[in-house]
Amino acid sequence: MVRVKVCGITRPEDALAAAEAGADAIGLVFYSPSPRAVDSDSARAIIECLPPFITSVGLFVDAAPEYVREVLSKVPLDLLQFHGDETDAYCQLFSRPYMKALRVRSGDDLNALAARWPGACGILLDSFKQGVPGGTGEVFDWSMIPVNRTWNLILAGGLDADNVAGAVALCQPWAVDVSGGVEKSKGIKDAAKITRFVHEVKA
Ligand SMILES: O=C(O)c1ccccc1NCC(=O)[C@H](O)[C@H](O)COP(=O)(O)O
Numbered sequence: 001m002v003r004v005k006v007c008g009i010t011r012p013e014d015a016l017a018a019a020e021a022g023a024d025a026i027g028l029v030f031y032s033p034s035p036r037a038v039d040s041d042s043a044r045a046i047i048e049c050l051p052p053f054i055t056s057v058g059l060f061v062d063a064a065p066e067y068v069r070e071v072l073s074k075v076p077l078d079l080l081q082f083h084g085d086e087t088d089a090y091c092q093l094f095s096r097p098y099m100k101a102l103r104v105r106s107g108d109d110l111n112a113l114a115a116r117w118p119g120a121c122g123i124l125l126d127s128f129k130q131g132v133p134g135g136t137g138e139v140f141d142w143s144m145i146p147v148n149r150t151w152n153l154i155l156a157g158g159l160d161a162d163n164v165a166g167a168v169a170l171c172q173p174w175a176v177d178v179s180g181g182v183e184k185s186k187g188i189k190d191a192a193k194i195t196r197f198v199h200e201v202k203a
Helices: 012-021 040-048 065-074 088-094 110-114 164-171 191-202
Strands: 003-006 025-029 055-060 079-082 098-104 122-127 153-155 175-178 183-185
Touching: 003 191, 012 025, 012 040, 012 191, 025 040, 040 065, 055 065, 065 088, 079 088, 088 098, 098 110, 110 122, 122 175, 153 164, 164 175, 164 191
Parallel strands: 003 025, 003 175, 025 055, 055 079, 079 098, 098 122, 122 153, 153 175
Antiparallel strands: none
């Protein structure tokens, strides 16, 4: 069964909509230039309203370790996601499971790249857009993804209810990750779009 993470959650009602739709995880963005960014108090309130068995993921981009530790002291995050140029050693500083996001560019050897983060529980493949670390709303060339891989693939980038079934059939990921494709506007999710997306993945 392919897992689903709904990322860029900014409101408790959107976290509940994701949980009720059957999503397995929610993502909270701790990167202030993003229109989907949340502060620690908001993030804690969102997580506190979740029912059991929904993984809470905190997302950072080249953050100072002190900031990550400050967030972790206030917010009960289950899993970390690093979207910048963080090394494996940096990602392992926080004694939490982590996923490393890689923004895919043509010609990348994705198996070789993934091997640089042996401590990662998953590799999130996302689209590359200059100056935009994530949440681009754009797909990348899924044919670049190696069929033979030893790492857990989380597929991201421009997914929505119309393309996700094809993406799953082609790429066979451990999980999929979506943000823009289930929104009314940046950071405001659409419950019906979330429900349709999860159905397309899990039906
Ligand atoms: O979502 C953001 O605004 C964001 C900003 C900076 C770094 C990462 C960000 N999102 C990370 C995610 O995991 C997104 O879900 C992923 O990039 C896919 O986004 P989308 O293409 O909109 O589905």
